Amino acid sequence: MNLNEHLPALLLAVPLLGAFTAPLFSLGGKFLRNAALLAATFLTLVVAFLLWRHVSAAGVAVYVMGAKSAALTLPSGMKFPIRIILEVDAFSAFMALTGAIASFAGALFSLNYMNRFTGLNRFVSLYCLLTAGMLGMMVTGDLFNFFVFFEVASIASFGLIAFWRDKPEAIEASFKYALVSQVASMFILVAAGALYGKYNILNMAAMGSVLTLGTLEKVALVFLVGALACKCGAFPMHMWLPDAYAEAPSGVTCLLVAVSQASLYGLMRVCFSLYGVTLGSSFLPWVIILLGLASMFFGVSMAVVQHEIKRLMGYHSVSQVGYMLLGLGAGLLVLPDPAALASYGLTAISGGIYHMFNYTMYKALLFLTAGAIYYATGTRDLNEMGGLAKKMPYTTFMFVIAAAAISGLPPFNGFVSKLLIYESVFAIHPALTVVALLTSVLTLASFVKVFQTAFLGPRKFSLSGVKEVPSGMLLGMTVLTVAIIGASLFPTWTLSHLVEPAAKALVDQGAYIGAVMGGGM
Amino acid sequence: MNPLSLIVRVGCDIFAWFMLVFGTNVIIHGYMSPGGGFQGGAIAATFIVFLLVAYGSRRVHSWVNEGIYDVLFDELGLLSFIILAFLGLPTSFFFNYLATPLGVASPWFTPGAGTIFFMSIAVGIEVTGALSLVILNMHRGIRLFSESPMEEELGHDR
Numbered sequence: 001m002n003l004n005e006h007l008p009a010l011l012l013a014v015p016l017l018g019a020f021t022a023p024l025f026s027l028g029g030k031f032l033r034n035a036a037l038l039a040a041t042f043l044t045l046v047v048a049f050l051l052w053r054h055v056s057a058a059g060v061a062v063y064v065m066g067a068k069s070a071a072l073t074l075p076s077g078m079k080f081p082i083r084i085i086l087e088v089d090a091f092s093a094f095m096a097l098t099g100a101i102a103s104f105a106g107a108l109f110s111l112n113y114m115n116r117f118t119g120l121n122r123f124v125s126l127y128c129l130l131t132a133g134m135l136g137m138m139v140t141g142d143l144f145n146f147f148v149f150f151e152v153a154s155i156a157s158f159g160l161i162a163f164w165r166d167k168p169e170a171i172e173a174s175f176k177y178a179l180v181s182q183v184a185s186m187f188i189l190v191a192a193g194a195l196y197g198k199y200n201i202l203n204m205a206a207m208g209s210v211l212t213l214g215t216l217e218k219v220a221l222v223f224l225v226g227a228l229a230c231k232c233g234a235f236p237m238h239m240w241l242p243d244a245y246a247e248a249p250s251g252v253t254c255l256l257v258a259v260s261q262a263s264l265y266g267l268m269r270v271c272f273s274l275y276g277v278t279l280g281s282s283f284l285p286w287v288i289i290l291l292g293l294a295s296m297f298f299g300v301s302m303a304v305v306q307h308e309i310k311r312l313m314g315y316h317s318v319s320q321v322g323y324m325l326l327g328l329g330a331g332l333l334v335l336p337d338p339a340a341l342a343s344y345g346l347t348a349i350s351g352g353i354y355h356m357f358n359y360t361m362y363k364a365l366l367f368l369t370a371g372a373i374y375y376a377t378g379t380r381d382l383n384e385m386g387g388l389a390k391k392m393p394y395t396t397f398m399f400v401i402a403a404a405a406i407s408g409l410p411p412f413n414g415f416v417s418k419l420l421i422y423e424s425v426f427a428i429h430p431a432l433t434v435v436a437l438l439t440s441v442l443t444l445a446s447f448v449k450v451f452q453t454a455f456l457g458p459r460k461f462s463l464s465g466v467k468e469v470p471s472g473m474l475l476g477m478t479v480l481t482v483a484i485i486g487a488s489l490f491p492t493w494t495l496s497h498l499v500e501p502a503a504k505a506l507v508d509q510g511a512y513i514g515a516v517m518g519g520g521m
Numbered sequence: 522m523n524p525l526s527l528i529v530r531v532g533c534d535i536f537a538w539f540m541l542v543f544g545t546n547v548i549i550h551g552y553m554s555p556g557g558g559f560q561g562g563a564i565a566a567t568f569i570v571f572l573l574v575a576y577g578s579r580r581v582h583s584w585v586n587e588g589i590y591d592v593l594f595d596e597l598g599l600l601s602f603i604i605l606a607f608l609g610l611p612t613s614f615f616f617n618y619l620a621t622p623l624g625v626a627s628p629w630f631t632p633g634a635g636t637i638f639f640m641s642i643a644v645g646i647e648v649t650g651a652l653s654l655v656i657l658n659m660h661r662g663i664r665l666f667s668e669s670p671m672e673e674e675l676g677h678d679r
Binding site: 010013021023024063065066 | 592596612
């Protein structure tokens with residue numbers, strides 16, 4: 001048995017097995033349950049890493065569930081691929097690695113953080129299920145299975161957001177998220193059904209090879225883009241995001257950040273690999289760019305006035321998603337023009353993709369530090385905090401790193417991805433860069449505010465009993481800190497080994513189609 | 522919810538078992554006829570709905586041991602499903618290693634559909650357990666809000 005061949009299936013099977021066995025392990029007590037959660041997420045991380053290594057060495061990996069051989073997409077001379085097909089190119093592998101890191105860090109953090117609550121066997125199951133759903137969205141090659149994994153991820157997140165079910169705010173946040181997700185997933189189902197009705201295929205690569213732009217395809221595209229932009233938290237449909245992120249337990253928020261990136265991944269997969277150059281006009285790219293600009297500006301301007309720490313970070317998520325939409329929209333705009341694509345389009349896409357990685361790392365870390373502060377002080381209101389730096393030195397250190405990275409201060413990875421986006425979108429219109437820079441400044445302002453009020457300043461009498469958080473939580477945060485520092489110290493390696501292959505894979509529609517349909521397309 | 526009249530309860534006593542048998546029938550023949558694991562499981566789970574309607578929630582909740590549904594049914598179904606999928610791994614995940622071609626007699630006692638037969642049963646067991654639990658929990662949820670305030674978790678602010 002060649003392990004490399006089976007990695008795409010294992011990436012989904014391992015967290016699913018974790019989710020299914022968690023209640024069984026929970027019978028054996030707290031230690032076994034925690035060990036099951038850690039083992040499932042850590043093994044997922046290992047599989048994601050091996051898969052990324054395999055894909056960067058051997059090119060696009062295809063996996064056919066239940067076939068006589070794992071790469072048999074077109075059995076006995078069929079014209080269209082059958083069975084459930086997973087397709088992993090460099091972009092998918094990159095996203096899966098990112099998501100698996102966030103999932104492992106969140107699990108490590110949750111061990112201590114969730115210690116005080118009941119019903120944890122369900123927490124472990126749902127957490128693994130959410131991981132499986134997220135990774136499934138990233139590796140599936142099939143539009144209907146994308147919908148299935150979208151639903152798996154959504155339903156697991158409803159339970160996790162409302163995990164503190166005695167808290168009315170948590171129920172409200174979960175209900176709001178449930179409404180938005182269900183509308184979005186019905187949109188995806190309608191779009192998949194419409195395309196299936198016309199082309200009789202659901203495989204994205206096969207559909208991409210025969211797709212021609214007509215009214216039906218345009219309607220399906222509107223449904224897909226609307227639904228996925230809604231789920232990744234772009235501006236006009238962002239209202240679920242701050243609530244859901246604020247009310248979920250912090251370890252879960254860390255994973256939810258990665259899940260929203262899976263929706264963004266789906267959006268890009270649909271735009272680049274399914275439609276690609278058949279889009280024809282520059283209307284959709286401009287819609288994505290404008291969505292990005294609006295998310296960036298309105299997200300950050302809502303964030304500046306918040307004084308509840310997790311809500312503030314939730315609004316920052318809206319604004320950070322804007323950067324990725326801007327970069328990827330700019331890349332989509334110049335996709336039909338090879339010269340412009342080579343001169344700045346690929347840079348914009350690299351910037352967007354690198355920002356997806358960076359955003360997942362530092363935003364997940366920020367939510368974990370917010371959770372740590374909440375664990376230690378029992379409040380999420382910035383007005384009630386002060387002088388925590390002396391009491392919680394490690395948390396403070398990691399918060400500073402994450403805050404500097406999200407604000408785009410020079411040595412950190414956030415700066416690199418933002419710079420790539422600034423310099424490439426400048427070629428389209430300078431105003432885009434101006435909005436992006438302004439957003440960055442406001443982000444810095446808002447995190448200076450958080451740092452000043454929570455960590456510096458006079459020590460509050462009410463917080464005199466505060467201690468540093470337990471080591472499990474610190475370890476969870478350390479995983480993400482190491483990822484941020486690593487990407488900051490070796491920006492050239494990260495760009496050339498992680499980001500640029502992903503950007504090239506995203507642009508190369510032919511390779512994505514060829515992996516399933518055979519070389520001669 | 523209060524128990525209904527004697528006539529209804531006797532009717533339930535008879536017909537609830539038929540629903541269970543019918544559900545099992547749909548599950549077992551799921552691999553080759555309309556229906557299958559999910560549909561049969563949903564039919565089998567109506568057993569608990571019959572009891573809830575006829576006997577009222579208080580009595581049914583005192584009869585039911587939710588651990589049986591939770592651990593026995595759910596776990597058995599889910600685990601056998603994923604283990605069946607894993608066993609195909611040397612070839613590919615979900616590979617049907619027990620299948621025999623059409624017209625060839627199966628060397629085992631299993632039907633020619635192979636793992637599909639077992640997976641359908643696994644899904645049936647899982648769905649029976651899960652849907653019964655969903656119904657019981659939703660029903661108890663109604664009682665929780667109408668009869669007593671909810672229990673609060675310790676450790677987070679309100």
